[in-house]
Amino acid sequence: MQIFDVETVCVLGAGSTKYGKLDDSISDIAVKSSVSAIESANIKPQEIEAGYISNVFGIADKQVHLGPVIMSNLGISEKPSLSIESACGSGSVSLREAFANVAAGFYNAVLVTGVEKVTQTGTEWTTTYFSYCSDFFYEGQAGASFPGLFASMARAYLNEYDATEEDFASVAVKNHNNGLLNPKAHLRKKITIEDVMNSPVVASPLKLYDCCPFSDGASSVILCNEKFAKSHTKDYIKIIGSGRGGSPAALQGRDHMTTIPSTKLAAQSAYKMAGISPKDVDFAEVHDCFTIAEIVDSEDLGFFNKGEAINAIRNKETELRGSIPINPSGGLKSKGHPIGATGVGQAVETFDQLTGNAGERTIKNANIGLTHNFGATGASCAVHIFQSV
C-alpha cells in the first residue's frame, strides 16, 4: 500500500451528459462529457496528460478505440489514452487505473471518461449483448439474461431472509424519488409500490420496475495530484480509498447466492486505505442494476448486517434524508445505466455532493462519500471513498 502514499489523488472537475436515449454518436457523447469535466475543473485540455476511457459496446455504434478519437476532438491527439472494459464495472475500474497512475506519480492530471451508446440496438439485442458479460458457457448460452441472474439471487434472498417483493419494490420507489431531483436522470418519474408490483415480470421474481433501464450517456472526471489541484483556484475533493476485488465469474461457482464476494474484498481494501469504517460514510452510490442488488450491496459494504438491509429500508434509513442515504443520484435504477459510464457517473455525483452542487438532493454536512460499481453479477468490482477538502 506504500505506493499509494506517493501522491494524494484529487477530483478537480466532473461532468456528465444527460442519461437516457440519446441521438448523438458514441464519440460525440463522450466528447461532450469530457468537455464538461474540463470546464468544471477550469483547466486547459493541454494540461491533461492521459485519457482513461471506459466502454463496453462501442462496436454497437461503430466506434471502438475511443481514446484517440476523444483526445483528438479535445485538441490533444498527442496524449496517450486507452480503453478499459470490465462490463458494467468499466467506469470504476477505469477510475481505479487512473487513480493508481496519478498516485504513483506517472501523471499530474488525467481525464477519465466513461461512455455507452446501446439503445439504438433495441431491447432484445441489448439483452443479448449484455448476456455476453456473463460466464457465457455456463450462463448466457443457457438463456440466462442479466435480469435472470439477479432474479436468481433475489429468489435466494427471499428464501433466506425475512424479505418480500414489496421490499424490493420500495428500493425502486426510493431511487425514483431521488432521480426526480436529478435533471440528468434517465427515468424521472414518481412511482409507487403498486406500480412496481403491477409491472410486467421480466425474470421472476423481478419485474420491469425492479430493473434499471438500458441507457446511453457519458460521465467524466479530472483526476490530479494535490499540488496540481491547489495550483488551480477551484473546489476539489480527495480520493482517500480505492479497492478492487473479484468473484467467480459464474454464479454457480459461489458458495452463497445472497452475497457478492468481490464487493466485500473491494470494500475491505478501500476502507483500509482510507482508515475508516462503514459507519463513517455519509452517503453511498451503489450498483443497483436491480433492486435486489442495492440490498445485497448495502450489506456487503458493511452498512447493515446480512439480512438487515430490509429493516433499514422499511425504516427509511437509506432515503435521501435518512441516516445513510443510498443512491442520492437516483442510482442506476432512475438515473440510468450507460454501462461504460456508470462507475464514473457515481464519482460525478459524489463530487457534486461533496462540493455542495447537487441541488435539491444535496446531503447537508456530508464529508465522506463512497462509490461501489461492479461488472456482471459482481465478477469484478471497485469501491472508492471520497472526502471533501
Add this chain to the structure above:
Amino acid sequence: MELLVQVAQFIFFKVCDLSAKQEFIDAAKSGKILARQCKKCNDVNLATVYFCRKCGNNQFENIFIDGTGHIETFTIITVPPTGFEKYVPYAWVIMKLNDSKLRISGFMSNVSKPNEIPIGTEVQIYGFDERGVLIKKSKLCY
C-alpha cells in the same frame, strides 16, 4: 531435472487439449458432470478450471459426478435473449449436486410458474445443446 519436468509438462499440455469444454459437454449429454480432482489436495474443481483454486496445482484426475441434485435457486425468464424467444417461458436454474460440493446452472424448459419448481426440488442433468446444460425434474409427481 527441473527443466526436463518443465519440458515434459509443456509437451503434455500441447498434446492434451486442456480446454475440456467438449468433454464436459459429452459428459452432460450422458447425465454426468465432468470435474477435476486435484492430485495434490483432492479439491474438486469444474472441468474448465486449469489450476486448483485451493492449492494452485495443475495435475488433476477427471471424475464423473452423477448429475442429480436439488434446486438451490432459479428464475423464470419471460424476456429472453436472442434465440430463446421460442422457449419462453423457461427456467434458468442453479442446482447443488448430491454427490459433490459443486453447483451447476442450466436451462429448464416448460416452466411457467415458480410453484412448479420450488427451491429444493430434485432435478437432474439430462443433456447439452444450444441451450447449454439441460436440467429436468427428477420426479414427475410433486
